[in-house]
Every structure is written in C-alpha cells, then in structure tokens.
Amino acid sequence: VSDESKHDLVINGSYVAASAVFVTLVGALAMLMPTSSKTSYLEKNSNFFDVNIKSSGTYDNLSDESSPRFGADATGEILFNFTTTSDEQVIYLRRQSFDLFRNEKWVTDDSFYDFDFDKNVHLYGDNEVNSPSYVYSIAKSLADKDYTKDLGVDRSQFPNDLFSEKAVMNQFSDSFAPSYIPAPLMITPGENNVYIKTTHSEVYRPYDTAGNKLGISFEYIPETESERQAAANLDMTENQFKLLLSYGLTNGDVTSNQALNIYKIYALYTDVSAYDDKGGKMEALAKSITENCKNDYEKAQALVDYFEQNGYVYDNEYEPDDESIAYFLFTSKRGNCTNYATSMTLMARMLGLPARYVEGFAAYEKNERGEFVVRDSHAHAFVEVFITGIGWMTFDPTVPGYQRDYSANGTNFDVSTFVSYFSRIALFTGVAFVLVVFVFLNRIIEVFFRLSLKFRDNGEKVIRLYRRVVRLLTIASNDKLSGYTPEMIREYLVKRRGVELGGLIDLFEKTCFGGYVPDEAEWKMVYAEYKAQWKKLTKREKTSLELDKNM
Structure with missing residues (x-):
C-alpha cells in the first residue's frame, strides 16, 4: 500500500512475474517427474512366488489376506512364458483362493483346510488321485443308474464325453526362477511331475524335494464350450443334487467322504456372515439380476453380464475416498479386477451359489512365436463358482479394459503409458506456452x-x-x-x-x-x-x- 497513491493498492509486477514463473516451472517439473504409487502384494512383490514345502506335506507363505482393492501397480515385467495345446484365448492361472470377506478384505480360514473339497490330498507324484471332474463323474454315474428319474432330471443332460479333452501346458522362463508357478483350475498329474493341489491353491512346483529342477510340463482339463453348454443345460437344484447323493450313499455308489466334501462346499462357500450387507441391498440386487435364471450356471453368467451392461468401468488407478465394496457396486461403478471379483463372489454366495474369490493371472498376450507371455501386470482376480452337478467353473466379471496391449518387441510400453506421457507432454507444452505469453x-x-x-x-x-x-x-x-x-x-x-x-x-x-x-x-x-x-x-x-x- 502506497501513501503516495492515497492507499490504492500498488502491484509490484516484478514480484508477481517472478512468483508466477517459479510456480509454473516447479509445477511443470513435478508433472514430468515419475509419480510414486502404492504397489499391491499380488502385482509386485519379490516373494510373490515363494512357497516353503515342509516335510509334513504342507506349505506356507501364501497370503493371509487378499491384495488391496485400490492402488495396485505393476511394471509390465515378463515373469514367464508358456505354451498349451488348448485353443483357449484367455487362460486363468490360479495362485490362491480365499474364504471369507472380512473388513473389506478376503482372508483365509483354517477351518477350510480341514476338508479336501476336490478329494485330492497333498501330492508328490501320486498318480492315484481322482479326476478333477469327480463331481460330474459322481453325478453322471448316479444318473446312469437312473437315480435321477425320481428327481425329474433327465439323464440325457449328462453327456458321455464331457471333461474328456485334455491339454498339455509347458511353462518356462529365461530369468525368472520361482519356487512354484500358477496353474489352471483342473490340472492332472503326469510322470515325474511334482505339484501341489489343495483347497486354496493349485500350483505346479518345478522342483523335487531335493531341490532339483524338473521339466515344467503338466496336463490339465480346459473349460471348453462343451462344458459350459452342459452346465447351462443342466436343470438340477442343490436340493435335487443332495438328494441324488443320498441315493448314492444308500446304495453304496457314493462314499461318505465324497458326499461330506460336497455338503461342506455348499455350507462353507456360501458363507457371508462376516460381511454386513446393510439393509440387504446387495442381496436384493443379486436376486433382481438372476430372477429369470433357471439354474446355477445362468445365475453366475447373469452376474458376469451385469457389470458390462450397467456402465461399470475398469480403472486400475482409481482410488476413491470410500473403499467399501458397497460404494463400488452402487455408487462409483469404477475399479479394478479385485472389486469386480469381490462383488460377484459375495452376490453369488447370497444367492446360495458356492463361490470363491481367486487371485492369480489372466494370460492373454502372445509373442511372435505364439507363446503366452505372463507379466506381473497380468495379475488378475476372478471367481470360481461351484455349479450343481458339474463342479467348480471359472467366471471373470471384470469389464473389458484390463487386457492391455504391449508393443511387438516385448518392451513394457503400452497404450495407457503412451497416453499418460503424451498427456504430460501436452500439459507441459501448455504451461510453457502460458509462461511465454506471460513473460x-x-x-x-x-x-x-x-x-x-x-x-x-x-x-x-x-x-x-x-x-x-x-x-x-x-x-x-x-x-x-x-x-x-x-x-x-x-x-x-x-x-x-x-x-x-x-x-x-x-x-x-x-x-x-x-x-x-x-x-x-x-x-x-x-x-x-x-x-x-x-x-x-x-x-x-x-x-x-x-x-x-x-x-
């Protein structure tokens, strides 16, 4: 304020210009600097693949809780490659499933380890394990004996050649040497293959008990269109299936362990007691989505379709103020795969469909040699639903957008990175233009x-x-x-x-x-x-x- 100007405000143009130049330059430089980001345990962790095999046949070092639903990041680094004889376009490699949704996170529960739901024990080359399709095998064998007649279920709904197709997967890496690697849902043992298959994780271990590396090759049963069509056509309820099992128990065609394992799947994987569905809003939504569905498969597929048909957006960088799953489902409709998989798993359970939240990888990228390329950025969360009379099947509710494109030469460059840096350059150019105009x-x-x-x-x-x-x-x-x-x-x-x-x-x-x-x-x-x-x-x-x- 100047007395000479009768207390009119006198603006010092030099100070204003200097301040504007300083703020503009610092802001422009800050925009060009790499931004720090939170990294999830799933997508970037040096111990991600560690599993310690104990003499008792158990293992540890798997996560006690699921990855953060927001703030995940990855580098695009290639972890390993694999080839398969299957013609699947996307292959879901499961790392670990979780049991209960508690405090906005999925957690494991020791009680779930008390039962071997796939009727498979911890194995070290044991080839006497039952087929991964044992649920369908049980249902079909009982239908063939005409036990389904009294239930009003046509035995023709159980075709003979279902789950007959097998594929061979070979996994390898030039530099990455994990103690175990993820595998598809239904793997089968091959000669000299050392692997682990349990309730929570189904992975292949490329080392024997002496630490010698083995050939990373195994068979698995891919989920084909035939299996999905059969599941869509199978008109059988949970009560009908349980009644069918009781017929089998009575006549000695089903063991008590087989029946108990299936009963426990329905009991434990429909548990939502740890989640507070305020006002029953999520359950009401799930019922409205599936009100016209005739069987389990149609209900699960309707939940998958709901997200894409109702304006949901995939955004791996979005971090809302409210991180609750209810906020994602009913308000923001924006998030990454963990939000979609969590929402579907909870809604499926509320409908009485046994479902489990799974973290692993979605393999979809191929190199010039036709090999699948698995990067840390391919880490993905998806859902496995237990379809009555069929068994566990994989569903991916995440809307399109997570399958990022990479350059042909295998670098970590992708479209989103280009857009990000281009926007920064454009912004810096705009700031520089304003600065020049001001000066x-x-x-x-x-x-x-x-x-x-x-x-x-x-x-x-x-x-x-x-x-x-x-x-x-x-x-x-x-x-x-x-x-x-x-x-x-x-x-x-x-x-x-x-x-x-x-x-x-x-x-x-x-x-x-x-x-x-x-x-x-x-x-x-x-x-x-x-x-x-x-x-x-x-x-x-x-x-x-x-x-x-x-x-």
Missing part, C-alpha cells in the same frame, strides 16, 4: 497494437498512437494522466522519462483539433519516432517509496 505479454500486446494500425487511415493512426503513449506512461508510472493536455504530456515525457515525442504530439494536435489529415510521409516519421522510444515508455518508473528503500 512477453507487453511485447505481444504491442505487436497486436501495431498490426491493428495497418487497417486505419493516417488520421486515426496518429490519434491511436498518441493514446497508446498516454496508456504506456500510465501503466509504467501509476500516475493518472487521462486529464493531461498534449502540452502537459510533452512536458511529462521530457522531465520524467527523458523522451522527446514532439513530432507526434504536434501532429496529434493538428489532426485531433484542427481536422488535419496527415500524409503517408508524416505518419511514417512520427511512427518511427514512437518505435525508437517504445522501450523507454514501457520501463516501469520507481516510486518514491522504492527510491527511499534503495538509499
């Missing part, structure tokens, strides 16, 4: 002023040029000069600025007050006079307060 604002305005003179006659040019001089003097000195006569302006220029513009002032008086029309030569002379003195006219004049501070 050179006076010159830019002067250029436009001089260009505007070209479209006027000589008389109007002289009048505009004189007014421009007065305007520049006012800006530079903060003096109010609008009431000054031309003669006072002449005196002001000489005494205060050391500038002589007598030719312009004389010509202005003749033109403005005498009706004189200058010729081209006169105009060029005063215009040259103005341009020669322009810098002095724009130089800011120090106030008395500033002069006192410098003394």
Whole structure:
C-alpha cells in the first residue's frame, strides 16, 4: 500500500512475474517427474512366488489376506512364458483362493483346510488321485443308474464325453526362477511331475524335494464350450443334487467322504456372515439380476453380464475416498479386477451359489512365436463358482479394459503409458506456452497494437498512437494522466522519462483539433519516432517509496 497513491493498492509486477514463473516451472517439473504409487502384494512383490514345502506335506507363505482393492501397480515385467495345446484365448492361472470377506478384505480360514473339497490330498507324484471332474463323474454315474428319474432330471443332460479333452501346458522362463508357478483350475498329474493341489491353491512346483529342477510340463482339463453348454443345460437344484447323493450313499455308489466334501462346499462357500450387507441391498440386487435364471450356471453368467451392461468401468488407478465394496457396486461403478471379483463372489454366495474369490493371472498376450507371455501386470482376480452337478467353473466379471496391449518387441510400453506421457507432454507444452505469453505479454500486446494500425487511415493512426503513449506512461508510472493536455504530456515525457515525442504530439494536435489529415510521409516519421522510444515508455518508473528503500 502506497501513501503516495492515497492507499490504492500498488502491484509490484516484478514480484508477481517472478512468483508466477517459479510456480509454473516447479509445477511443470513435478508433472514430468515419475509419480510414486502404492504397489499391491499380488502385482509386485519379490516373494510373490515363494512357497516353503515342509516335510509334513504342507506349505506356507501364501497370503493371509487378499491384495488391496485400490492402488495396485505393476511394471509390465515378463515373469514367464508358456505354451498349451488348448485353443483357449484367455487362460486363468490360479495362485490362491480365499474364504471369507472380512473388513473389506478376503482372508483365509483354517477351518477350510480341514476338508479336501476336490478329494485330492497333498501330492508328490501320486498318480492315484481322482479326476478333477469327480463331481460330474459322481453325478453322471448316479444318473446312469437312473437315480435321477425320481428327481425329474433327465439323464440325457449328462453327456458321455464331457471333461474328456485334455491339454498339455509347458511353462518356462529365461530369468525368472520361482519356487512354484500358477496353474489352471483342473490340472492332472503326469510322470515325474511334482505339484501341489489343495483347497486354496493349485500350483505346479518345478522342483523335487531335493531341490532339483524338473521339466515344467503338466496336463490339465480346459473349460471348453462343451462344458459350459452342459452346465447351462443342466436343470438340477442343490436340493435335487443332495438328494441324488443320498441315493448314492444308500446304495453304496457314493462314499461318505465324497458326499461330506460336497455338503461342506455348499455350507462353507456360501458363507457371508462376516460381511454386513446393510439393509440387504446387495442381496436384493443379486436376486433382481438372476430372477429369470433357471439354474446355477445362468445365475453366475447373469452376474458376469451385469457389470458390462450397467456402465461399470475398469480403472486400475482409481482410488476413491470410500473403499467399501458397497460404494463400488452402487455408487462409483469404477475399479479394478479385485472389486469386480469381490462383488460377484459375495452376490453369488447370497444367492446360495458356492463361490470363491481367486487371485492369480489372466494370460492373454502372445509373442511372435505364439507363446503366452505372463507379466506381473497380468495379475488378475476372478471367481470360481461351484455349479450343481458339474463342479467348480471359472467366471471373470471384470469389464473389458484390463487386457492391455504391449508393443511387438516385448518392451513394457503400452497404450495407457503412451497416453499418460503424451498427456504430460501436452500439459507441459501448455504451461510453457502460458509462461511465454506471460513473460512477453507487453511485447505481444504491442505487436497486436501495431498490426491493428495497418487497417486505419493516417488520421486515426496518429490519434491511436498518441493514446497508446498516454496508456504506456500510465501503466509504467501509476500516475493518472487521462486529464493531461498534449502540452502537459510533452512536458511529462521530457522531465520524467527523458523522451522527446514532439513530432507526434504536434501532429496529434493538428489532426485531433484542427481536422488535419496527415500524409503517408508524416505518419511514417512520427511512427518511427514512437518505435525508437517504445522501450523507454514501457520501463516501469520507481516510486518514491522504492527510491527511499534503495538509499
């Protein structure tokens, strides 16, 4: 505030310009710097593949809880490759399933380890394990004995060749050497293959008990269109299936362990007691989605379709203020695979469908040799639903968008990265443009002023040029000069600025007050006079307060 200007605010243009330049440069540099990001245990962790095999045949070092549903990140690093004889376009490699949803996270529960739901024990090359399709095998064997007749279920719904197709998978890596690697849902043992198959994890272990690396090759049963069509056509309820099992128990066609394992699947994998569905809103949504479905498979598929058909968006970088699954499902409708898989698993359980949340990988990228490429960014969460009479089947409710494209040369570059860096460059360019305009604002305005003179006659040019001089003097000195006569302006220029513009002032008086029309030569002379003195006219004049501070 200056006393000389009667307490009007005096703006120091130099300070404003310096501050603006500093803030702009720091902001631009910050935008170009790599941003820190939270990394989930699933997608980037040096111990991700560690499993310690104990002499008792158990293992540890799997996660006690699921990965964070927001803030995940990955580098795009290639972990391993594999080939398969199956023609599947996307292959889901399961790492670990979880039991209960508690405090907005999936957790494991030791009670779930008490039962071997697949009727498979921990194995070390034991080839006597039952087929992974044992649920369907049991149901079909009982249907073949006509036990389904009294249930109103047609035995023709159990075709003979279901689950007969097998595929061979070979996994390998040039540099990555995990202690175990993920595998599809239904793997079968091969000669000399050491692997682990349990309730929570189904993985292949490429080392024997002595630590010698074996060939990473195994068979598995892919989920084909035939299995999915059979599941969609099978008209059997949970109660009918349990009644069918009781017939088998009574007649000695089913063992008590087989029946108990299946009963426990329905009991434990429909548990939502640890989740507070406030007002029953999620359950009501699940029922409305599946109200016209006739069987388990149609219900599960309807839950998958719901997300894509109702405006949900895949966004791996989105981090909302409210991280609850209810907020994702009913409000934001934006998130990554963990949100979609969690929502579907909970809704399936609320419908009485046994379901489990699974973390692993979705393999969809192939290299030029036709090999599947698995990166850390392919880490994925999906759902496995127990379909009555069929067994566990894989469902992926995540909407399109998570399958990122990578360059052909195998680098970590992808489209989203390009867009991100391009947007930063565009933003930096915009900031730089604003900065240049701000620094050179006076010159830019002067250029436009001089260009505007070209479209006027000589008389109007002289009048505009004189007014421009007065305007520049006012800006530079903060003096109010609008009431000054031309003669006072002449005196002001000489005494205060050391500038002589007598030719312009004389010509202005003749033109403005005498009706004189200058010729081209006169105009060029005063215009040259103005341009020669322009810098002095724009130089800011120090106030008395500033002069006192410098003394």
